[in-house]
Amino acid sequence: xxxxxxxxxxxxxSTYNRPEALxxxxxxxxxxxxxxxxxxxxxxxxxxxTRNLVEQFPAPFLLKHVWHPDEGFRLAAIxxxxxxxxxxxxxxxxxxxxxxxHHFVEDHARYARKGRWSQGKRILTTPKGVEKxxxxxxxxxxxxxxxxxxxxxxxxxRLLHIPEFxxxxxxxxxxxxxxxxxxxxxxxxxxxxxDEAYVGWGLEDSDLAVRLSKIDIVRQDLPFAGQxxxxxxxxxxxxxxxxxxxxxxEIRRSxxxxxxxxxxxxxxx
Numbered sequence: 001x002x003x004x005x006x007x008x009x010x011x012x013x014s015t016y017n018r019p020e021a022l023x024x025x026x027x028x029x030x031x032x033x034x035x036x037x038x039x040x041x042x043x044x045x046x047x048x049x050t051r052n053l054v055e056q057f058p059a060p061f062l063l064k065h066v067w068h069p070d071e072g073f074r075l076a077a078i079x080x081x082x083x084x085x086x087x088x089x090x091x092x093x094x095x096x097x098x099x100x101x102h103h104f105v106e107d108h109a110r111y112a113r114k115g116r117w118s119q120g121k122r123i124l125t126t127p128k129g130v131e132k133x134x135x136x137x138x139x140x141x142x143x144x145x146x147x148x149x150x151x152x153x154x155x156x157x158r159l160l161h162i163p164e165f166x167x168x169x170x171x172x173x174x175x176x177x178x179x180x181x182x183x184x185x186x187x188x189x190x191x192x193x194x195d196e197a198y199v200g201w202g203l204e205d206s207d208l209a210v211r212l213s214k215i216d217i218v219r220q221d222l223p224f225a226g227q228x229x230x231x232x233x234x235x236x237x238x239x240x241x242x243x244x245x246x247x248x249x250e251i252r253r254s255x256x257x258x259x260x261x262x263x264x265x266x267x268x269x
Contacts, residue, residue, distance in 0.1 A: 045070025
């Protein structure tokens, strides 16, 4: 399996008013076996603490900060703004409270294939695990295994790293998690990125997966690679989830591949 060593990679990190977690994510990215070429902070209206962190962080990669005003949960919109400033061939979408394990970027590059997008693995901490797990602790596989044995995160078997293991191709968007996705920049542009009609938590990532499948870009799950550890937080309000389920069913039945409100061209900006 090729490592795609010459592939340029941008990591798009979505965040909202959690600078302590974002700091750990940036530290973890700084210790990767393969550094990304650029990291873009997609900031959904955070206060000045996040901007200060980004400006002061000693990044070993190009670090950009894209922000819009806080007008509610607008993850799709801010991710699109980040896509518009990306300059890499391949995009990895990561949440600002998901710590990438040491080979995360290298794994996504290795599995990058034309006609596919990748879904990496997520490991969720317990509430107590948030206090124990950071960029330093995940850098030690032994320490991480001990924390898993003590119940500070779920599914410790997902730590198993077998980078040459074949990816699992799936035809369903069930289980899609926007906190850990890798895809070709050109494919994202073909469908105009995320649909900004999805306001509030949930399903904007599933909508993207459905539209990508309509242009024959299939999902592949990485069984033993591309892992992140998701720092626990209370669940986001899901008051309009049923409305978005209707929207998702509509896109499943339609022939439309482009987002209704999506990535803007240079003429639109």
